[in-house]
Amino acid sequence: MISVNLAVAAAAAANDTWAASDGATRAKLLEGLAAVLEGAREALVPLADRETSLGPVRLNGELDRTAFQLRAFAKAVDAAFAFVDDPAVPGAPPAGHPHLRRVRVPLGPVAMFAASNFPFAFSVLGGDTASALAAGCPVVVKAHPGHPALSRATAELASGVVASLGLPAGVFGLVEGGIDEGVALVKHPDIAAVAFTGSVKGGLALNAVAQARPRPIPFFGELGSINPIVALPSALAAKGAELAATLAGSITLGCGQFCTSPGVVIVFDGAQPFVDTLAKALSEAKPHAMLTPGMRANFDAGVARVAGTAGVTTRLASPAGDGSNAAPRPFLAETDAATFVANAALHDEVFGPACLVVRARSTDEAVQVLRATGGSLTVTLWGAEDGSADARRLVRAAQQVAGRVLFAGVPTGVAVCAAQQHGGPFPSSTAPATTSVGLAALDRFLRPVALQDAPAWLLS
Amino acid sequence: MISVNLAVAAAAAANDTWAASDGATRAKLLEGLAAVLEGAREALVPLADRETSLGPVRLNGELDRTAFQLRAFAKAVDAAFAFVDDPAVPGAPPAGHPHLRRVRVPLGPVAMFAASNFPFAFSVLGGDTASALAAGCPVVVKAHPGHPALSRATAELASGVVASLGLPAGVFGLVEGGIDEGVALVKHPDIAAVAFTGSVKGGLALNAVAQARPRPIPFFGELGSINPIVALPSALAAKGAELAATLAGSITLGCGQFCTSPGVVIVFDGAQPFVDTLAKALSEAKPHAMLTPGMRANFDAGVARVAGTAGVTTRLASPAGDGSNAAPRPFLAETDAATFVANAALHDEVFGPACLVVRARSTDEAVQVLRATGGSLTVTLWGAEDGSADARRLVRAAQQVAGRVLFAGVPTGVAVCAAQQHGGPFPSSTAPATTSVGLAALDRFLRPVALQDAPAWLLS
Numbered sequence: 069m070i071s072v073n074l075a076v077a078a079a080a081a082a083n084d085t086w087a088a089s090d091g092a093t094r095a096k097l098l099e100g101l102a103a104v105l106e107g108a109r110e111a112l113v114p115l116a117d118r119e120t121s122l123g124p125v126r127l128n129g130e131l132d133r134t135a136f137q138l139r140a141f142a143k144a145v146d147a148a149f150a151f152v153d154d155p156a157v158p159g160a161p162p163a164g165h166p167h168l169r170r171v172r173v174p175l176g177p178v179a180m181f182a183a184s185n186f187p188f189a190f191s192v193l194g195g196d197t198a199s200a201l202a203a204g205c206p207v208v209v210k211a212h213p214g215h216p217a218l219s220r221a222t223a224e225l226a227s228g229v230v231a232s233l234g235l236p237a238g239v240f241g242l243v244e245g246g247i248d249e250g251v252a253l254v255k256h257p258d259i260a261a262v263a264f265t266g267s268v269k270g271g272l273a274l275n276a277v278a279q280a281r282p283r284p285i286p287f288f289g290e291l292g293s294i295n296p297i298v299a300l301p302s303a304l305a306a307k308g309a310e311l312a313a314t315l316a317g318s319i320t321l322g323c324g325q326f327c328t329s330p331g332v333v334i335v336f337d338g339a340q341p342f343v344d345t346l347a348k349a350l351s352e353a354k355p356h357a358m359l360t361p362g363m364r365a366n367f368d369a370g371v372a373r374v375a376g377t378a379g380v381t382t383r384l385a386s387p388a389g390d391g392s393n394a395a396p397r398p399f400l401a402e403t404d405a406a407t408f409v410a411n412a413a414l415h416d417e418v419f420g421p422a423c424l425v426v427r428a429r430s431t432d433e434a435v436q437v438l439r440a441t442g443g444s445l446t447v448t449l450w451g452a453e454d455g456s457a458d459a460r461r462l463v464r465a466a467q468q469v470a471g472r473v474l475f476a477g478v479p480t481g482v483a484v485c486a487a488q489q490h491g492g493p494f495p496s497s498t499a500p501a502t503t504s505v506g507l508a509a510l511d512r513f514l515r516p517v518a519l520q521d522a523p524a525w526l527l528s
Numbered sequence: 529m530i531s532v533n534l535a536v537a538a539a540a541a542a543n544d545t546w547a548a549s550d551g552a553t554r555a556k557l558l559e560g561l562a563a564v565l566e567g568a569r570e571a572l573v574p575l576a577d578r579e580t581s582l583g584p585v586r587l588n589g590e591l592d593r594t595a596f597q598l599r600a601f602a603k604a605v606d607a608a609f610a611f612v613d614d615p616a617v618p619g620a621p622p623a624g625h626p627h628l629r630r631v632r633v634p635l636g637p638v639a640m641f642a643a644s645n646f647p648f649a650f651s652v653l654g655g656d657t658a659s660a661l662a663a664g665c666p667v668v669v670k671a672h673p674g675h676p677a678l679s680r681a682t683a684e685l686a687s688g689v690v691a692s693l694g695l696p697a698g699v700f701g702l703v704e705g706g707i708d709e710g711v712a713l714v715k716h717p718d719i720a721a722v723a724f725t726g727s728v729k730g731g732l733a734l735n736a737v738a739q740a741r742p743r744p745i746p747f748f749g750e751l752g753s754i755n756p757i758v759a760l761p762s763a764l765a766a767k768g769a770e771l772a773a774t775l776a777g778s779i780t781l782g783c784g785q786f787c788t789s790p791g792v793v794i795v796f797d798g799a800q801p802f803v804d805t806l807a808k809a810l811s812e813a814k815p816h817a818m819l820t821p822g823m824r825a826n827f828d829a830g831v832a833r834v835a836g837t838a839g840v841t842t843r844l845a846s847p848a849g850d851g852s853n854a855a856p857r858p859f860l861a862e863t864d865a866a867t868f869v870a871n872a873a874l875h876d877e878v879f880g881p882a883c884l885v886v887r888a889r890s891t892d893e894a895v896q897v898l899r900a901t902g903g904s905l906t907v908t909l910w911g912a913e914d915g916s917a918d919a920r921r922l923v924r925a926a927q928q929v930a931g932r933v934l935f936a937g938v939p940t941g942v943a944v945c946a947a948q949q950h951g952g953p954f955p956s957s958t959a960p961a962t963t964s965v966g967l968a969a970l971d972r973f974l975r976p977v978a979l980q981d982a983p984a985w986l987l988s
Contacts, residue, residue, distance in 0.1 A: 084924065129621070136622035154947035161589075162596035165943030166936070170968070173927045279739065283902055283954050286961070442743055455985030463986060464544065467633045467977050476626070476981040483625030487614035489978035494743045500975050501746070508630070508976070515960050516968070517927050518949035521936040525915030526923060 071243050072208075072252045078238030079177035079206035080258040086239050087174045087204045091145045094202055097239070098142035100229040101193055102135040108225055112218065116187045119215035121357040121393065122322060127188070134188040137195055137484045141202040144486075144507045148172065148203050148514060156521075166521045172514035174204035175286070176260030177238075179253045181274070183265035184214040184359050185325040191215070192222040192242065195484070195505055196263035196288075201239070203513035205260070208241045210250055214360050219244070254278050254287075261513060264289040265327070265504065268416075268495050275498050288512050289498035290491060292417035293445040294331040295479045298434055298462055300451030301336050308342040311450060315423075316349030318478035320398055323355040324421035325363065328446055328479040331417055332408075334426045334434050343402065343425050347383050350398040355421050358393045363419065365389070370418030371399045377414060379407030386422070396420060405433035409440045431458040435465040443493025443500065446472045446479035469493060471500060531703050532668075532712045538698030539637035539666035540718040546699050547634045547664045551605045554662055557699070558602035560689040561653050562595040568685055572678065576647045579675040581817040581853065582782060587648070594648040597655055597944045601662040604946075604967045608632065608663050608974060616981075626981050632974035634664035635746070636720030637698075639713045641734070643725035644674040644819050645785040651675065652682040652702065655944070655965055656723035656748075661699070663973035665720070668701045670710055674820050679704070714738050714747075721746045721973060725787070725964065728752040728876075728955050735958050748972050749958035750951060752877035753905040755939045756792040758894055758922055759799065760911025768802040771910060775883075776809030778938035780858055783815040784881035785823065788906055788939040791877055792868075794886045794894050803862065803885050807843050810858040815881050818853045823879065825849070830878030831859045837874060839867035846882070856880060865893035869900045891918040895925040903953025903960065906932045906939035929953060931960060 105112070113127045120127075149171075156167040178200040183190035190196070192209050200207045211219035223242035230239050243249060254262055254277045262278050262285065264271050271289035278287040303311065318330055335343065358364040368388040375382045386399035399422040408414050408426045428434040438447060447466035452459040452475055466473045471492030472482075482490055488506025491497035497504075502512045519526065565572070573587045580587075609631075616627040638660040643650035650656070652669050660667045671679035683702035690699050703709060714722055714737045722738055722745065724731050731749035738747040763771065778790055795803065818824040828848040835842045846859035858881040865888045868874050874884060888894040898907060907926035912919040912935055926933045931952030932942075942950055948966025951957035957964075962972045979986065 088924075133622040152947045154943075154945040161941060162593040162944060165945055168943060168945060168947035170947035170949055176928070284958075285954075453983040453985075455983065464548075468636070470977065471975075472978040472980060473982075474980040475983055475986075481621060483614075483628060484622060485614040485625055485628060487612045487628035487630035487978055489630055489976045493975075494745075498744075501971075503976065506978075512961075515931075515953075516949045516963065517930065518932040518947055518966075520932060520934040522933075523913040523915065523935055525913075526935075 075208045075241035076256045082206045082236035082238030094145045095142040098138045102138035104225040130188045141198040169519045178205045179259045179262045180209045181264040182212040187215045199509035203510045205513045211244045261286045268292040290504045293496040295446045296332040297448040298334045303451030304342045312345035318480045320353040320421045361393045367420035438465045443496045445496045448474040535701035536716045542666045542696035542698030554605045555602040558598045562598035564685040590648045601658040629979045638665045639719045639722045640669045641724040642672040647675045659969035663970045665973045671704045724749040750964045753956040754791040755906045757908040758794045763911030764802045772805035778940045780813040780881045821853045827880035898925045903956045905956045908934040
């Protein structure tokens with residue numbers, strides 16, 4: 069764990085300087101990071117493609133988004149310095165009180181666990197790194213072993229920017245390794261918070277380590293999500309074929325390796341033409357290879373779990389692979405609401421191009437299905453425009469289980485803006501009051517402090 | 529656990545109605561609760577005094593503060609309905625995106641564990657209840673067994689207000705019992721969050737229960753705090769005697785049974801006259817009885833732990849009690865920074881009138897002492913007005929370990945206003961990004977949801 073200790077020591081040494089840096093300095097670093105990413109596009113994208121199989125179109129788009137995100141935080145950096153001021157009120161309490169100013173202070177060095185499925189946007193210089201740096205926290209990235217060469221190349225560029233701006237090297241660091249290194253990083257006493265994107269299993273294990281420290285620290289884990297879509301009859305009547313085609317594209321996008329990939333579609337009576345069109349579109353889709361052989365094996369196991377559940381009918385089979393990461397065939401199955409609600413095995417995300425159609429006989433049943441999913445990054449409601457009593461019930465239920473509720477389109481594709489929320493109730497996030505995408509992501513790395521009767525020098 | 533199940537079932541049944549209530553309805557309930565508290569003052573204060581020994585002056589003041597707090601949340605209730613809007617931007621991502629509105633939704637029924645030491649302000653109708661109701665969450669209060677009759681009387685008044693406004697009874701509920709009932713409440717699947725004020729041990733045990741649920745829920749625990757004061761030589765030179773008297777009053781206020789009671793004072797060379805004056809003032813103080821015999825026994829054990837640590841010199845002894853809650857004598861001891869830092873036994877709060885003077889030889893040592901305390905609700909810095917390099921270092925260290933940093937006065941007495949922050953790093957809080965006092969307390973009970981392409985009926 070020498071490299072973990074060295075990286076965290078460098079981050080701790082840089083902490084006071086970076087925490088005290090002004091907005092202009094932070095913006096300059098973030099803009100510099102965006103610029104080097106774009107400048108190295110011709111080298112980075114082929115490297116990323118070799119390691120992830122995600123293809124140049126997607127990877128170029130993702131690099132654009134990552135640079136956009138870094139610049140968005142550069143523009144939003146002043147939010148870290150916002151404060152609430154309560155002038156002194158003379159007189160006895162409770163009405164009378166001293167001067168109080170509520171500021172926010174950076175938490176300290178952040179351990180960032182890169183995701184496999186977004187080698188740019190949720191990896192070395194992704195949203196977690198950008199938002200932590202904007203908040204004034206040094207970052208130690210744990211590289212994802214799925215794209216080690218890309219991680220090293222990106223980190224080298226980042227360190228170059230840090231050095232060129234005369235900042236302490238420990239503002240940004242990279243460590244590599246497996247579970248042991250990850251655990252050592254989370255346990256390190258100088259780490260103040262953890263940002264994680266990955267599986268429920270890995271996230272819960274690391275969160276347990278974070279909470280078992282002598283001093284527990286915040287763990288911002290974005291874990292699994294099943295992303296239900298509710299297709300109301302009015303929407304399918306109006307444009308069922310178009311929605312089926314869009315949905316098939318969303319299910320197979322990136323070979324289904326999106327945290328917002330739609331895994332469940334709730335339909336009502338009369339939806340069979342829509343389901344048939346969806347099945348046809350999926351049968352014709354040509355997904356690319358998966359990220360790793362392990363991902364493919366997990367996908368096959370998830371498909372077998374769903375297909376093997378009594379009461380589930382397979383519409384499109386997805387035969388198990390050969391041990392490689394070769395592209396799977398999309399999987400589609402159908403069941404009824406009662407079977408879905410009763411079988412916990414159907415509530416877990418199948419990471420990859422898989423979707424389960426759930427037939428509901430009533431709004432009541434649809435609400436029960438939504439509740440059974442637990443927590444999800446997104447719920448999509450097609451056909452809620454009329455504001456009927458049923459639509460209102462479904463919207464309330466959707467808001468109770470999701471961090472984002474969509475009324476059109478598909479959940480894949482997450483805008484980076486102030487109003488975004490990426491993180492819903494457990495298991496989709498371990499910290500559903502926070503977001504890992506969008507400008508509010510920097511709030512995670514700041515802690516409020518009230519300054520009482522502070523001297524003038526501190527308030528200026 | 530029948531009563532727990534009944535109370536939570538009532539809260540769950542009231543949840544949709546209360547979550548959908550408008551600001552005017554919530555304000556009316558909160559104002560009604562303030563009014564009945566004040567109206568029943570003549571009955572409630574003697575009842576509280578019999579059960580807590582806190583005395584009528586303090587208890588009348590606390591009732592005033594509790595009513596003030598309920599009305600403050602009534603005025604602030606619109607904050608729960610605030611939103612961030614990002615109009616649609618045409619064009620391809622990442623710059624182009626759909627319309628997104630970030631709103632906040634109430635978490636659902638909140639379990640609130642009342643504190644022993646604030647029978648009004650942190651009990652049945654205290655800040656946790658007020659802020660949860662303002663956020664749109666029904667509340668099930670677990671009464672503190674230290675003041676059962678007062679809890680019942682207050683709950684009866686509250687239920688009367690709920691009924692008179694025609695609200696579902698489950699908007700507010702009370703349960704009584706011990707550890708088993710508390711655990712059953714936290715485990716109940718319809719409970720969505722927990723607010724707790726109490727001991728580190730009790731808080732950690734209940735937090736573990738909350739996190740071990742099939743679906744973990746947020747646990748807002750305000751636990752122990754040592755509240756260091758740093759007395760710089762310039763402050764003691766200017767008004768050491770006055771500060772010693774003020775500090776003695778703060779240490780003995782409410783028999784030291786405040787979460788913000790100052791338990792450590794860091795002094796530098798030349799502070800002996802100040803320490804002597806403090807010792808004299810404490811020796812003349814006449815605290816009232818403690819809340820319960822158990823509190824007194826814990827205080828005696830804490831004093832014995834500190835006094836028995838090698839390197840600690842007792843200045844004012846506090847002999848162990850007789851098994852009752854009889855008033856203890858204030859305890860004062862001295863040690864040096866190295867001894868403090870090396871002995872974890874000195875870092876834990878002694879709940880009651882006890883203070884440890886820690887002699888530092890340098891700013892470095894003072895910073896090490898602050899860091900050794902871990903996390904604290906408050907740090908107080910006397911003499912930082914000059915903005916010297918040493919003052920700045922101490923302010924940075926103080927901000928890193930505390931949720932509130934004071935530059936004058938003493939930490940007891942917590943203003944209820946927008947800029948307040950009550951909650952620092954662990955162990956003082958299990959959720960240091962949140963506050964349990966002040967208007968931001970309602971943020972705890974809301975979760976952000978992004979509405980994407982929402983229909984007009986939902987946005988109006």
